[in-house]
Amino acid sequence: MPRLSPGPAFAGLLLTFTIVMIGTTVPTPMYALYAAELGFSGVVSTVIFAVYAVGVLAALLLLGRWSDTLGRRPLLLAGIGCALVSSVVFVTAGPVAQLLVGRFFSGVSAGIFAGTATAAVLEAAPERWRARAPFLATGVNTGGLGLGPLLAGLAVQYLPAPLHLSFAVYLVLLFAVGLVVLAVPETVDVAPGARPPKVQRLGVPLEVRALFVSAATAGFAGFAVLGLFTAVGPRIVTEILGVDNRAVVGLVPFLLLGSSTVAQVALRSLPRTVALDVGCVALTLGILLVTVSLWQASFPALVAGAVVAGAGQGMSFSSGLAAITAKVGAAHRAEVTSTFFVVLYVAISLPVVGEGVAAQVWGLRTAGMVFTLAVAALALAALAALVRHQRAPQPA
Numbered sequence: 001m002p003r004l005s006p007g008p009a010f011a012g013l014l015l016t017f018t019i020v021m022i023g024t025t026v027p028t029p030m031y032a033l034y035a036a037e038l039g040f041s042g043v044v045s046t047v048i049f050a051v052y053a054v055g056v057l058a059a060l061l062l063l064g065r066w067s068d069t070l071g072r073r074p075l076l077l078a079g080i081g082c083a084l085v086s087s088v089v090f091v092t093a094g095p096v097a098q099l100l101v102g103r104f105f106s107g108v109s110a111g112i113f114a115g116t117a118t119a120a121v122l123e124a125a126p127e128r129w130r131a132r133a134p135f136l137a138t139g140v141n142t143g144g145l146g147l148g149p150l151l152a153g154l155a156v157q158y159l160p161a162p163l164h165l166s167f168a169v170y171l172v173l174l175f176a177v178g179l180v181v182l183a184v185p186e187t188v189d190v191a192p193g194a195r196p197p198k199v200q201r202l203g204v205p206l207e208v209r210a211l212f213v214s215a216a217t218a219g220f221a222g223f224a225v226l227g228l229f230t231a232v233g234p235r236i237v238t239e240i241l242g243v244d245n246r247a248v249v250g251l252v253p254f255l256l257l258g259s260s261t262v263a264q265v266a267l268r269s270l271p272r273t274v275a276l277d278v279g280c281v282a283l284t285l286g287i288l289l290v291t292v293s294l295w296q297a298s299f300p301a302l303v304a305g306a307v308v309a310g311a312g313q314g315m316s317f318s319s320g321l322a323a324i325t326a327k328v329g330a331a332h333r334a335e336v337t338s339t340f341f342v343v344l345y346v347a348i349s350l351p352v353v354g355e356g357v358a359a360q361v362w363g364l365r366t367a368g369m370v371f372t373l374a375v376a377a378l379a380l381a382a383l384a385a386l387v388r389h390q391r392a393p394q395p396a
Helices: 006-025 028-038 042-063 066-070 072-091 096-124 133-158 165-183 206-240 246-266 272-296 299-327 330-347 350-362 364-391
Strands: none
Touching: 006 072, 006 096, 006 133, 006 165, 028 042, 028 096, 028 133, 028 206, 028 246, 042 096, 042 206, 042 330, 042 350, 066 072, 066 096, 072 096, 072 165, 096 133, 133 165, 133 246, 206 246, 206 272, 206 299, 206 330, 206 350, 206 364, 246 299, 272 299, 272 364, 299 330, 299 364, 330 350, 350 364
């Protein structure tokens, strides 16, 4: 098959990355429809969502280093294959178990692309785009996640076959980007007889542990907010705020993730310590606005909270990861990064399952307010720990 030249290959990888990440959040505005059709509870909805995070973690830990040895293109094709399996499952979705399988494969696809596609984009970037490639990779990753619920919400609200059309279109797009990946030159020099590497170890060296705990606490709070908006947000919009338009349901997580993307890219020149601190403050203010929206049933407060909390999440995540990786040597960077992502994907899954259980006991409004106040307290605790770490004497 003919290979693409550097410019089209770079653009093709960015497009592929975007489309694959879009698919991971397409079900967001559909959870309530699945619940009504299949007769399951809000707790089951959060479990279906959480299985996605399990898939991400499995891919990050088991497959995260494979592309360094086996090449970027085979792993990208494997990620697209997992996305295809997930989409077929959702197109034909029947019992709850089938939805769980679909979300797991979607998570594996996202986990493969998080590392492999980022590396492929950086390596394929033409010289004039090299400096901007990391921010473009970040943008298409988070931006794709945000576009998923927005586009799916519009399709569910205004087009026929609300639970099937989006996935049918997505299948076509996946086949198209699969052809693009086949035409992209391999950027890794694959040795003959190369074998998959061992499972990625987890660990945090002692010299970076204090910073890691502070940054990971901020990251945990930020990703818990992502979990709330993408797993429980649709119920909040419809049941508490009384908005039954699925396009609006998809708009709210889009605002959160879009704001996160813009903050990561636009504020990249801020010093890491400043960005971390400001991110924790914005995250706290944003999630408190979400608390107000639950208390007062205010849609404007929810929108404002999504924008402010999204910016805080983006800043605390990107600057926290950068600060940690800058403090460790190359020998420990992969295991520290993997450990950081394990914390984040635990945060995006387990807390929302707990919120779903609490909602059955206390009601959605009360459970949501307790959840948001707890996350705000966690963000403030992270800020306090970061300030203490920054003021502590640093080793020479």
